[in-house]
Amino acid sequence: LCEPYSCVSHGFDRIAPLPVGNKILIVGAGIIGNLWITTLHLQGHRDVTVSEMNKARLDIVKLLDTGYR
Structure with missing residues (x-):
């Protein structure tokens, strides 16, 4: 999982800052x-499809219980 x-x-750093609320x-949910999904949720993002x-x-996405659509 490290790679x-x-x-x-790296992708998150490239798009930073990503204001919560966007x-x-x-x-894809591989x-x-x-x-x-988990990184964005931990950063406070809730409007995610x-x-x-x-x-x-x-x-599996539903089991993560993030409330994402």
């Missing part, structure tokens, strides 16, 4: 998408 998280961390779309066609992956 995927380092990609997310609308955010995450495309490992990178789920790391983005997750786009994923695979029902099993969407079920």
Whole structure:
């Protein structure tokens, strides 16, 4: 998980500052998408939409209990 998280961390640094309250779309709920979901949630972002066609992956997003759509 270190390498995927380092990609997310680098991406987060590149888009910083990302003010809380912005609308955010995450495309895909694989490992990178789920790391983005948890990172954004920990940073206080709540207006996040997750786009994923695979029902099993969407079920995992729901288990994270972030309230994201």
